Amino acid sequence: xxxxxxxxxxxxxxxxxxxxxxxxxxxxxxxxxxxxxxxxxxxxxxxxxxxxxxxxxxxxxxxxxxxxxxxxxxxxxxxxxxxxxxxxxxxxxx
Numbered sequence: 708x709x710x711x712x713x714x715x716x717x718x719x720x721x722x723x724x725x726x727x728x729x730x731x732x733x734x735x736x737x738x739x740x741x742x743x744x745x746x747x748x749x750x751x752x753x754x755x756x757x758x759x760x761x762x763x764x765x766x767x768x769x770x771x772x773x774x775x776x777x778x779x780x781x782x783x784x785x786x787x788x789x790x791x792x793x794x795x796x797x798x799x800x801x
Contacts, residue, residue, distance in 0.1 A: 724744065728757075756781055756782075
């Protein structure tokens, strides 16, 4: 028995996963492709904050529910500007 060649869709999704750093918007993709792209992104270990935001911005309900089910969160660590202490009198706390 011979293996079937990969579909054009499969090849396209694989290429998209390899080039996620160049993709800025998923709105042009059909809704049924976004979850497949997300799944393959997870499998490839390519999910980072930027890519997560890209998928979240797609608004795809299936992807958003997977993100919620996996409890994936964006860690927002506040960064205090270096000269903040002068404006707010933070030297008094020392």
